[in-house]
Amino acid sequence: xxxxxxxxxxxxxxxxxxxxxxxxxxxxxxxxxxxxxxxxxxxxxxxxxxxxxxxxxxxxxxxxxxxxxxxxxxxxxxxxxxxxxxxxxxxxxxxxxxxxxxxxxxxxxxxxxxxxxxxxxxxxxxxxxxxxxxxxxxxxxxxxxxxxxxxxxxxxxxxxxxxxxxxxxxxxxxxxxxxxxxxxxxxxxxxxxxxxxxxxxxxxxxxxxxxxxxxxxxxxxxxxxxxxxxxxxxxxxxxxxxxxxxxxxxxxxxxxxxxxxxxxxxxxxxxxxxxxxxxxxxxxxxxxxxxxxxxxxxxxxxxxxx
Amino acid sequence: xxxxxxxxxxxxxxxxxxxxxxxxxxxxxxxxxxxxxxxxxxxxxxxxxxxxxxxxxxxxxxxxxxxxxxxxxxxxxxxxxxxxxxxxxxxxxxxxxxxxxxxxxxxxxxxxxxxxxxxxxxxxxxxxxxxxxxxxxxxxxxxxxxxxxxxxxxxxxxxxxxxxxxxxxxxxxxxxxxxxxxxxxxxxxxxxxxxxxxxxxxxxxxxxxxxxxxxxxxxxxxxxxxxxxxxxxxxxxxxxxxxxxxxxxxxxxxxxxxxxxxxxxxxxxxxxxxxxxxxxxxxxxxxxxxxxxxxxxxxxxxxxxxxxxxxxxxxxxxxxxxxxxxxxxxxxxxxxxxxxxxxxxxxxxxxxxxxxxxx
Numbered sequence: 001x002x003x004x005x006x007x008x009x010x011x012x013x014x015x016x017x018x019x020x021x022x023x024x025x026x027x028x029x030x031x032x033x034x035x036x037x038x039x040x041x042x043x044x045x046x047x048x049x050x051x052x053x054x055x056x057x058x059x060x061x062x063x064x065x066x067x068x069x070x071x072x073x074x075x076x077x078x079x080x081x082x083x084x085x086x087x088x089x090x091x092x093x094x095x096x097x098x099x100x101x102x103x104x105x106x107x108x109x110x111x112x113x114x115x116x117x118x119x120x121x122x123x124x125x126x127x128x129x130x131x132x133x134x135x136x137x138x139x140x141x142x143x144x145x146x147x148x149x150x151x152x153x154x155x156x157x158x159x160x161x162x163x164x165x166x167x168x169x170x171x172x173x174x175x176x177x178x179x180x181x182x183x184x185x186x187x188x189x190x191x192x193x194x195x196x197x198x199x200x201x202x203x204x205x206x207x208x209x210x211x212x213x214x215x216x217x218x219x220x221x222x223x224x225x226x227x228x229x230x231x232x233x234x235x236x237x238x239x240x241x242x243x244x245x246x247x248x249x250x251x252x253x254x255x256x257x258x259x260x261x262x263x264x265x266x267x268x269x270x271x272x273x274x275x276x277x278x279x280x281x282x283x284x285x286x287x288x289x290x291x292x293x294x295x296x297x298x299x300x301x302x303x304x305x306x
Numbered sequence: 307x308x309x310x311x312x313x314x315x316x317x318x319x320x321x322x323x324x325x326x327x328x329x330x331x332x333x334x335x336x337x338x339x340x341x342x343x344x345x346x347x348x349x350x351x352x353x354x355x356x357x358x359x360x361x362x363x364x365x366x367x368x369x370x371x372x373x374x375x376x377x378x379x380x381x382x383x384x385x386x387x388x389x390x391x392x393x394x395x396x397x398x399x400x401x402x403x404x405x406x407x408x409x410x411x412x413x414x415x416x417x418x419x420x421x422x423x424x425x426x427x428x429x430x431x432x433x434x435x436x437x438x439x440x441x442x443x444x445x446x447x448x449x450x451x452x453x454x455x456x457x458x459x460x461x462x463x464x465x466x467x468x469x470x471x472x473x474x475x476x477x478x479x480x481x482x483x484x485x486x487x488x489x490x491x492x493x494x495x496x497x498x499x500x501x502x503x504x505x506x507x508x509x510x511x512x513x514x515x516x517x518x519x520x521x522x523x524x525x526x527x528x529x530x531x532x533x534x535x536x537x538x539x540x541x542x543x544x545x546x547x548x549x550x551x552x553x554x555x556x557x558x559x560x561x562x563x564x565x566x567x568x569x570x571x572x573x574x575x576x577x578x579x580x581x582x583x584x585x586x587x588x589x590x591x592x593x594x595x596x597x598x599x600x601x602x603x604x605x606x607x608x609x610x611x612x613x614x615x616x617x618x619x620x621x622x623x624x625x626x627x628x629x630x631x632x633x634x635x636x637x638x639x640x641x642x643x644x645x646x647x648x649x650x651x652x653x654x655x656x657x658x659x660x661x662x663x664x665x
Contacts (some may be wrong), residue, residue: 036452076640079644080640080643080644084643084644084645084646084647085310085647085650085651086643086644086646086647087643089391089452090590090594090639090643091640091643093393093587093590093639094591094636094639094640094643095636097587097588097590097591097632097635097636097639098632098633098635098636098637098639098640099636100632100636101629101630101631101632101633101634101635101636102629102632102633102636104627104628104629104632105627105629105630105632105633108627108629215629219460220456220457220460223453223456223457224457226453227453227457230450230453264468264471264472266464266465266467266468266471267464267468269464270460270461270464270465273457273458273460273461274457274461276453276457277439277443277449277453277454277457277458280443280449280450280453280454281443281447281449284447284448284449284450285447285448285449287448290448303310303312
């Protein structure tokens, strides 16, 4: 029983950074922009959050720094793709390469250092309940924030006027522009939001999961987050399911390694990546379903001729 | 106010000028970065960009670094022109080194002139096989090749690691995770005695020239370009999209595999877990910097090699962290993509009427 709870808690810890990155990218893609730089924004968020927490001693300031750094990284992408009409795929790749480089440079002095992990909330009585307490009511604030984000984004996209405009921009930027909606501004803001979310996801790695700074510590999670968005067919609720599915695979293979199941650790470490490929294939197989749900202007540059 | 106006046709002059401008801007930004880090920018830039060109040994080292970049980037340029985004070249590089290296290890005590060609073929086939997975999954199941090829990179690096820790480990070694050293006829011939420059550079140049001819003169090159610039026209004129996807991934996978084998059989001389060092990713920048043109890629590969050698020199002489190289490479691609806008657009001052129309 204790082990089950431990594994489930582990899944939550593994899923939360993926969920942050995926929900941010989901909003970005809904606005019609494909930002492949999630990995770069996450890793910059990871070092920014870690460095700020070490320097100031405050986790809150660390998280603010992580979100700001993620958004600032995204702003580079936004300027290049929205104002200078650069190719989104190439710019996203550049953002990842740049982010990995900048974070490694910034993190030189911090490798090997450690900080106290973000505190877990303790609510009297409720947190002490058996099973439910440790499972649902004794996590750090970011876990709850990530769940709130899913609900908030779902509400925003489907129930608010601003969300409707964002989706309109993603479906047909020319029509949205003709009606008078500010296409570039909407996309810019969506990108900043996506960057801030990715930054928080990165900070979750360096402030909760490890809590350490290690070069390249995102290890492909940004790319898995991109796959989760496709898996979710651009629906926030399913992104939640996707993040927890991948979190589950990650944690189960770690426990399998711990038990020594007689398979080399490297083979088990392949599992999250192989799962991503398998899941992508299963979802993408149905061409009609993907094209029905994907924003129609995803990845296309927008140039207002008048 | 300034605004961008679409050119009637892309500017040829700008197409050639923007890579040069991007390099200059990167050097400028690099100088500012060094100054912020408390180093003398002039000295740092000298170490970074001039010292790699100052003596014969450094120049041969440039060739060592540029060869894999050129090979991989030439392969990628086909796909990037057609809108097939293979970004898992690092994985194909790793698998190519592995399959070619296994051939060398099987014949570890059998010298022969046939060995190196056989290893090269095995390396190319290994890279192709690894690239065949995203090709198959995209053409058959519509799965995004960007994500699939990238995920397979992580799998390939883990695969190399597990094999070098296990079955391929040197049985006569000290239990280190490394294979036997390749013997003389399984390593690439050295071009200039006393240096590490090997025949791989010559092959890379020949491959680039061949690719240039194919891209400019052969129907394959034509189809690739049409597919990228006018996918609908390509479909109407009967080019099979799936054929082009396969073709692009086989070319890029095969060349990445060759680059991997050349790295293992060249400057490394054995299989080690740390063999993949990011050439597959840097080659993406090289491909763009070279304008997706094989001849341009040769020049771009040499420029990018300077950042590696300069980065190493800066590490030794100035105590700058090696991560500076990555920052330089990222900035270079940003600047290039940013000022590339001038190829298709020109800067015009905004006319009052346009302001009134709330552009």
